[in-house]
Structures are given as C-alpha cells and as structure tokens.
Amino acid sequence: MKTQVAIIGAGPSGLLLGQLLHKAGIDNIIIERQSPDYVLSRIRAGVLEQGMVDLLHEAGVSERMEQEGIVHDGFEMAFAGRRVRIDLKQLTGGKTVTVYGQTEVTRDLMQAREASGQITLYTVPDVALHDLKGENPKLTFTHNGEQVQLECDYIAGCDGFHGVARQSIPEDSIKTFERVYPFGWLGILADTPPVSEELIYASHERGFALCSMRSPTRTRYYLQVSLDEKVEDWSDERFWEELKRRLPADTAAKLVTGPSIEKSIAPLRSFVAEPMQYGRLFLVGDAAHIVPPTGAKGLNLAASDVSTLYRIMCKVYQEGRTDLLERYSEICLKRIWKAERFSWWMTSILHTFPDSDDFSQRIQSSELDYYVHSDAGLTTIAENYVGLPYEPID
Template sequence: MKTKVAIIGAGPSGLLLGQLLAKQGIDNVIIERVSGDYILGRIRAGVLEQGMVDLLREAGVGERMDREGQVHTGVELAFNNKRVKIELEKLTGGSTVMVYGQTEVTRDLMDARSAAGLTTYYESSNVELHDVKTDTPYVTFEHGGERYRLDCDYIAGCDGFHGVSRPTIPASSRKEYERVYPFGWLGVLSDTPPVNDELIYCKTDRGFAMTSMRSATRSRYYLQVPLTDKVEDWSDEAFWTELKNRLPNDVAEKLVTGPSIEKSIAPLRSFVCEPMQYGHLFLVGDAAHIVPPTGAKGLNLAASDVATLYKVLTQVYKEGDKDCISQYSDICLRRVWNGERFSWWMTNMLHDFTGENDLETETHAKFMESELNFYTDNEAGRRVIAMQYVGLPYEDLV
C-alpha cells in the first residue's frame, strides 16, 4: 500500500489532521491500536479554544458542535469564601471558549471520515515506523491476522504519550522535560444538571475541586485526591459529600446529585519532548506533550499542532515547498511551552501541596495564595488569565 501521509492514532488529533488533509486532496491512512468503540468510551476534556472551534469548522465537522455546544464568556475562581469571575469575552476583546466534549468531537470526526470513505485500520498491532529519517519512510503493522506495509511520504505520530512514534526518535536526538504532580483528579460524570452555567475552579484547604459540564443535563465534576487513592475507594455518596464540602456554600446548596455514569482518577504531569519533528516524522499532541488539565490546554494544544502540520503539508504538496518542514517543531513548541507554563501556574495556584510539618510546601502555599490574590484583585491581572485561558492565536508559517 502507498499513501502520502500515514497517521498513527485515531484520536481527535489524528482524525482532525486526516480530515483537513483530505479536504486538500492529500491522501492519508490512519492506523489505530484499539477499536473505535474503545476510543469513544474514553471520557476526556471538553473546553475548546476559539482556534480549535474554527479548525473544526474548516474541517467540515462543526455543524453539531455549533448546534449543541455551549459558548462560555467567562469562568470563575472560588477561594477564601469569595467568587471571582474572569470575564473572558470582555477582557480579551471578544474571545470565548466552547464547551463540547472531546468524545463528541471524536464522534463527529469519525462519522465524517467514514462518510468520505477514508481508510482507517482500527485494532492494529505491532505497529513499527521505519526509515523516518529518509525520503522513503514506511509503516508496518498487523491487522486482521495479516501483515501490512504502508509506504508514505510523511508520518504523523498522533498516538499519545504511550505510543510508538516518540520512541522511534533515537534517545540521543530528543530531550524530554517532565514534572509529575503529587496528586490526581478524581472525575465523575453524571446525568444531572450543572450546578453553574460556567466552570468554577475551587481552591480550598481540603484540596482543589472543579465544576464543569458536557450539556444542560450532563455534568462533570473533579476532586483533587492523593495518588494512593483508587476509584473503588470513592462511593458516589462519598464523592458528593466531599464535593459539597469544597464548593462555596451558595453553590453547594444548588448541587443536584445522582448516580455516576463514569468515574476515574487521572494523574497529573507536565511533559514536553523536543524536537517534535525528526526527518519525515512529526509528533502531534500527547505524543509530544502532556499538560495538567487545570488550564484546559491538552486537547487545544493538540489542535494547534494539527493546524501547523496541516499548513506545512499543504504547502509541501500544493506549492512544492519542502523547506517549510523545518518550521514545524519551533512553531509548535512556542505555543506548547506557553500552554505548559499556564497549566503549571494554574495547578500551582489552585491545588493543595501542603504536607504535615513540611515548611517548604507551606511556604509555597503562601506564595501561591499571594499570587492568586494579586492576579484576581485587579483587571490587568484578570486579563492575563483570560488571554491565556482563551488561547493564543495560531502562528502562520514564515
């Protein structure tokens, strides 16, 4: 088999890239380790920056998002018995975010790819990338009991943190930066009306909490928990009780509880791999970087990677300009590090790092309390938060 672009991974970044390339007449094949149903069963983020919203529309998959997604003009920070609204639209001159679940984004992209008759190999195994430093890379994999070879011009590694793409780059040619946080997020999805019409980030002495939503009838809530906790340690009743204890009193009084339909604990880490390009292999999204979810940047950074790679490959095939390939990593990493810094900053400000008789972490908590007060007590500080939250503009090729 032969194609122009081999895409490893059928998550939202791989599917979005494939859809955008197909719109330009650039052939692509997606190879995915798991089934489509498994991918749709993963509960992920749901806050989309304007740049990603526009990119989904450009890909031709924005109709349901525009119909069912919820435009949010602000978010709230709750701490020290007060609630501070960050007026995103007002403070940024018109920018907003869209609340539309990653699962729904993925479903729309899958449906569009299927309708267009584009090739995807789900449930593939033993995927290997070959000769990525040459002009003739190829991918081998097994599917349905048969061994395949896919020759291509370029490979997009959209296969996540544990995928095969990043390890294909020799360790001597990449540098990895990482910080692992000493807690996780316990998330619960429930068919209950959201407690508030905008997201609330809550900082308390009991730990961080967050209220979010997927629709007018489906809510998503989070609690900071120790890494030693397990999902089975938390009954629904225990979760709702602790959530109420961490919410402002007026919010807790409005909370509607009910059976959880999904419950999971996610560890938090900051991770970046440099560079994001090696020969004819490009790393995209979680294959190259992970952010703690506090800043709502994970899916959005993946989308900005896709936007950059889409521009690069379009220029390669439409204009014959291969020199632009060298711009990919630098452009992506500028935005990645900004998103990493914002997510790290939000995580540090809003979470409880203190330990018993630990003066260093208690001092850190005092610094972060001052930081939070400083940035929320004046419009200039709130504008900084708003600008970062709605996302920086996508960067064009030189």
C-alpha cells in the same frame, strides 16, 4: 499500500489532521491500535478554545457542535469563601470557549472520515516505523491477519503519550522535560444539571475542586486527591459530600447529586519532548506533550499542532515549500511552552501541595488575590484560557 501522509492514531488529533488533509486533496491513511468503540469510550476534556472551534469549522465538522455546544463567555474562580468571575469575552475582545465533549468531537470526525471514503485501519496493535530519515519512510503492521507494508511521504504520530511514534525516535535524538505532581484528579460523570452555568475552579484548604459540564443535563466534577487513593474507596455519597465541603456555601447548597456513570482517577503531569520531529516523522498532541488538565489545554494544544502540520503539508504539496518541514517543531514549541506555563500556573495556584509550608501557602494566596484584583492579571488569565493565537506559517 501507498499514501502521501500516514497517520498513526485515530483519536481526535489524528482524525482532524486526516479530515483537513483530505479537504486539501492530500491523500492519507490512518492506523489505530484500538477499536472504534474503544476510541469513543475515552472520557476526556470538553472545553474547546476559540482556535480549535475555528479549526473544526475549517474542517467541515462543526454542524453538531454549533447545535449542541455551549458557548461560555467566562468562568469562575472560588477561593476564601467567595467567587470571582473571569469575563473572557470582555477581557479578550470577544473571544469565548465552547463546552463540547472530546467524545463528541471524535464522533463527528469519525462520521466525516467514513463519509470521505478515506481509509482508516482499526485494531492494529503492532505498528513499526522504518526509514524515517530516508525519502520513503514505511510502516509495517498486521491487519486482518495479513502482514502489510505502507509506504508514504511523511508520518504523523498522533498516537498519544504511550504510542509507538515517540518511542521510534532514537534516545540520543530527543530530550524530554517532565514534572509529576504529587496528586491526581478524581473525576465523575453524572446525569445531573450543572451547579452553575459556567465552570467553577475552586481552591480550598482540603484540596482543589472543579465543577464542569458536558451538556445542560450532564456534569463532570473533579476533586484533588492523593496519588495513593483508589476509585473503589470513593462511593458516590462520599464524593458529593467532599465536593460540597470544597465549594462556597451558596454553591454547595444548589448542588444536585445523583449516581455516577463514570468514575476515574487521573495523575497530573507536565511533559514535553523536543524536538517534535525526526526525519519524516512528526509528533502531534499527547505523543509530544502532556499538560495538567487545570488549564483545559490538552486537546487544544493537539489542535494547534494539527493546524501547524496541516498548513505545512499544504505548502509542501501545493507550493513545494519543503523548507518549512524543518520548522515544524520550532513553530509548535513556541505555543506549547506558553500553554505548559499557564497549565503549571493554574495547577500551582489552585491546588493544595502536601509539602507546602506556611510561607508558600501565604504566597500562593497572595498571588491568586493579586491576579483577580488586577485588570492586567485578569486579562492575562483570560487570554491564556481562550487560547493564544496560532503561530503563523510563512
């Protein structure tokens, strides 16, 4: 088999890259270790930055998002028994975010992929990468019981934190930066109406809480929990009662509860791998970086990586600009580290840390109070939340 760009991973980043390349006339094949049903079963983020919304429009997969996505002009931060609204639209010159679940983004991209006739190979668990420094890199794997060799010009590793792409880079050619947080998020999905029209980020002495949503009838709520907590110890009743304790009284009084349809605990970490390329292999999304979900940046950072690699590939195939290939990592990392900073800041300012002393707690409270009572502070939060501009490719 031969193609121009081989894409490892059929999650939203791999599918989006494939769709954009296809529209630009660049041939690509996607290889995914899991089944389509498994990929669609992943419950992930649902807040899309303006830049990702624009990219989905460019890819021609925005029709259902326009119909079902919920545009939010702001969000709220609750602390010390009160709520402060961050007016995103006013503070950023008209930018907004859109609530539209990652599962739905993936579904739209899968349908577009099928309609395009481009090849996607699912249930391929044994991908190996070869000759990454050469002019003709290769992938070998087993598909339908047969050994396959795929030759290509370039490889995009969109296969997540535990994928084979980053693991294929020699240890002495990559450096990683990581911070593991001493808590996780217990999240539930429920078919109940949202407690608020916009997201609420709540800081409380008992721990952080987030009121989010997927639609006007489906909600997503999170609680900060210690890393030794187990999902089976959290009944729905216990979850709802704890959530009410962490919300302002007027908000808790309006909370509509119901049976959960999904419940899980996710640990929080910050992670960056540098550089994001090795020879003709380019890392995209979670393969290269992880952010704590507090800033709603994970999927959105993957989208900006996709945008960068897609535009570089267009320059390569349409203008012969191979000089840009070596700048992929540099361009991506500028935006990634800014998003890492914002996600770290949101996590640090809103969560309760088990080893925090009285002084640290006072500083944390004072910083939050300062930011929400300063025009400059509010603008800083807003412009980071809606997403910083994509780095230009020139």
